[in-house]
Amino acid sequence: MLLKSIRLGSNDLARTRAFYDATFGTLGVAGSTTPEGYPIVMWDLGGVKFLLGPARDGQPTTHANGGTIIFEASSQDAVDAWHAAGLANGGSSEGDPEPKPQARGAYGAYLRDPDGNKIAVYHGLAMG
Template sequence: MVLKSVRLGSNDLARSRAFYDATFAALGLPPCSTPDQYPVVMWDLDGTRFVLGPARDGEPCTPANGGTIIFEAQGDEAVRAWHAAGLARGGTCAGAPEPKPQARGAFGAYLRDPDGNKLAAYHGLSMG
């Protein structure tokens, strides 16, 4: 099975595009190429689409309680750069860059994006 896409809610696509362009650049990814007139913004993460857009029911978007999306970083400095870029673009700290005991010492950091979605970036995280 292949995960084709992950979609998060966004109440402000321009703000989301700026936040994710900055944080993904710190992880070595190109900026969003979705045209401005599209109702969503998206990035290709090695074959999986990462999508942000408004809720289909027209209600304000809210973050998942207990949900976290984790991105892989190529080094501790990339984790630090990702975290700093997120803070500079309206994100809030949900865990400073450091070795995380809950991840067997892998180096990670947590952010909430401007809509409150919880994200993490890790270097050296083993899923086994």
């Protein structure tokens, strides 16, 4: 089985585009090429698509309680830059950049995006 995409909710696509273009840019991911006015914004993460958009039922989006999406960084400096870019673009910190004991000392940081979705980035994280 192949993971094709991950979609999160967003109530403000312009704000979301600015946040993820800035944070993903620190990780070497190109900005969203989704046209303005399109009902979602999307990034290509090396084959897996990362999408954000409004809820299909027309209600305000909410974030997952207990859900976190983790991305990989090439260095500790990239983790630091990602966290700083997130804070500068409407995100809030859920964990400063540092070695994380829950990740066997891998260097990571956590943010909430402007819609409250919890995301993280790690350098040196071994899964499993």
